[in-house]
Amino acid sequence: MNWPLKKKTNGDGTSNGHIIEMLGITKVYNTGKIKVEALKGIELVVDKGEFVAVVGPSGSGKSTLLNLIGCLDTPTGGSYMIGGEAVAGLDRDALADVRNRRVGFVFQNFNLLPQLTALENVELPMLFGGVGRRERRRRAVEHLERVRLGDRVEHRPTELSGGQMQRVAIARALAMEPDIVLADEPTGNLDTGSGSDVMSLLSELWGQGRTLVVVTHDQTLAKRAGRIVEIRDGLVVTDRRAVA
């Protein structure tokens, strides 16, 4: 298999340091006769190493935005570059490769495969990415140890607590060493204790130089981010950088 996308990337992913570059992004859902304009022209640039929290009321379009950033969906209009790569016009397979190589997802409901062990769940993206068996195993174990689950490698999701499951999900998101980690309400299904564990982990990742975009209602989580982007009715209304 060849991976044409990887060819254009250099050391820091892009020439200008922008991991995400969105210009005039619109998204219209066409459900029969009714057209719903979820995003009306998003301008968003995220640089390497940023920790961005996307906040806003329900139905404001934050999840849609996250799906677009993660290439789970394609915008109706506007231009989107991820790691210097234009997403428009990519076919399904190419989008799948972008998701596999550049993006790591963390979901509110974890989305682990119940029949697989923690280790196999972390291996999954590497399986799709064509990483060899031994390398896959080595890296999966390494990532699980990094999220302090080195002793839960052979456990199934049903044998883990919510916080542990989310940490497995984070290890999985990091498995392919993506340009960016995307999290959709990562603490939404967790109790306060587990939630703060996950928050610390995310902050830790930021500290290691990773780029994070987190959609959240959770004010405590948002405050940990270096930058808060507020979305309302499909538009960016405020974009504040915390004073370090």
Next chain:
Amino acid sequence: MTSFGSFLRQLGRDLWSQKLRTFLTAFGIIWGTVAVSLLLAFGNGLHRHMIKTTAGLGDRIVIAWTMRTSMIFEGLGKGRRMRMTEEDIEYLKAQVPLIAGISGEYSENLIARFGDRQRSVEVSGVSPAYGPMRNMVPAVGGRFIDQLDVGQRRRVVFVGNELAEDLFGTLDAVGETVMIHGSPFLVVGVLQPKEQDSSYSGRDHSKMIIPESTFRALTGQKYVNNFIYKAPTPDLNKALNEQVRVALSSRLRFHPDDDQAIQVWDTSEMFVFMDAFMLGFTVFLGIMGVLTLVVGGIGVSNIMNVVVEERTREIGIKIALGARGRAILGQFMLETMILTAVGGGVGLAISFAICSIFPTNLEEYVGLPNLSPGLALLTASVLGLVGLVAGYFPARDAARLDPVVAMKL
């Protein structure tokens, strides 16, 4: 593909985690395979049995005998008894080039005696060509009447297998001397057992065959009871029958259009009928079989559809993690193919088992089921095709799922 091993492992686990579903799917395929392969095997067995028993009388031969004329001809009245001698047989052989083999047959009930056993036996005097034409194959260690026997008027006899058992018991008949009509005859061959479902003067297994020259000398009989002949290929039999009648009409002097003087039983017509019948039968069985498999395929397709629905979320997650459509498609196709292959294999094994334990004493009625490798291969490939088609559509649906929607389910 480097990940093929783990791919298979995951597949095995998926299938194992849904034992009932897997079992039901495989069962449908097994059932279909058993039904199809047994249908075909029994049909094939029956066909072979019918050919065998029909061929027991002879291999597409014509059996002919003389009767009375039914038309006046050149000043001769009708109702004259027609008779044929060995010279007439020789005449036909020389005059009709289409004849591939011909033999007169003289027969009479004679007393055969061996030791203290004495039987009344239908004895026929024939030419060497008679044996192959009537499918009289000598058992190992024996031979049929040959040209030398006829030329030298030897007292040799070829004995039907059941009669041989009756007269000689466990003794090897070949080499023994048996008294026929008061004269000693040397047994030169015993009939290899064969199936025979039609005859004109008793079953071959209870007959004795001696050279026609010897027969005439022994009994004083001058005229043939009947004669048999065949064309090089069965489709020429009709033309040959006509030629034989015309040739005989000039020699025996009866009207060329008189169809009563010579009676003809063309056994190739039985084969024509049988082939037509079996073709219809096989087509019928084939359609039944294909329908069975199609129904099985619909079942598999349905189950795979349910599987896709059940696993929509899982597929969504995999797509979100960067699985290409091909990987999803491949998984489902492979799953179906494995189920089909395993089901088909088990089904074929069961069919083979049933065929091999089929009671042989039923052979006389329906023949032995014959599951040929070709049939098995055909069944397997039809199954593979069914599996492919049955797996493709659910798999395509799965690969096209929108991950955002799929994961929310």
